[in-house]
Amino acid sequence: MVNKLTIYIDGWCPICKKFKRIVTKLDFFNLIAVEDIRTSEILDEKKIKLMFSKSSDDLSFYGFDSIFEINKRLVILWILLPFTFVLKITKIGSFLYNELSVKRKIIPLNCDAECKLN
Template sequence: MRQLTVYFDGWCPLCQKSKWFLERLDRFDQLTFIDARRVQTFEQPLLLERMHVETTQGVRHAGIHGIRLLTKTLLVLRPVDPFVSLSIRLGIGAVIYDKVAKNRVIPVSCTTDCRIN
């Protein structure tokens, strides 16, 4: 039963490793992953700034709040939830998450129709 949709940056090595890690922890098939680079919508730039986690009701949680939703949903991550929640309450969770997100390295990548003019 898929409960959450996780939007990630498919060009980002850190995001790919995070996806791989979450896939291994998802023992009950609760997560669906979508590469935000393949989403053709006006929201794409926003989706690429931070990981977004969307509920079945269509509510999206970005960054550290998405991480918190994952720690509440995945049984194996529940012991970490109090620390993530505390980091949010103290105001440092978002700061740390955003610092990592802004400093991640995305190698140059092309699609099959990439052309140099």
């Protein structure tokens, strides 16, 4: 049996919020919970920069490993599982994830009402 997965997304990031909507729509068996990392107790810079997820048996995943774990739980995407597995073991998936995640704007943790993005 596959364990439930909790994904922690940056609730201030439009890309992350869109990703949350897509995952929620495709999760037919309710195996994935999505939480805002900014309002959780586990907030830190690394977990904001790389998508953090945690399985119900307390295993932690970051970046592309989180994407792979999501892929395992979304039945409709199982056809992509061999492809994502190859990306995972060759580390190409991590490279691509890092290249894409660098392009998104991250609002700093100590940002207040006067905060401006660079």
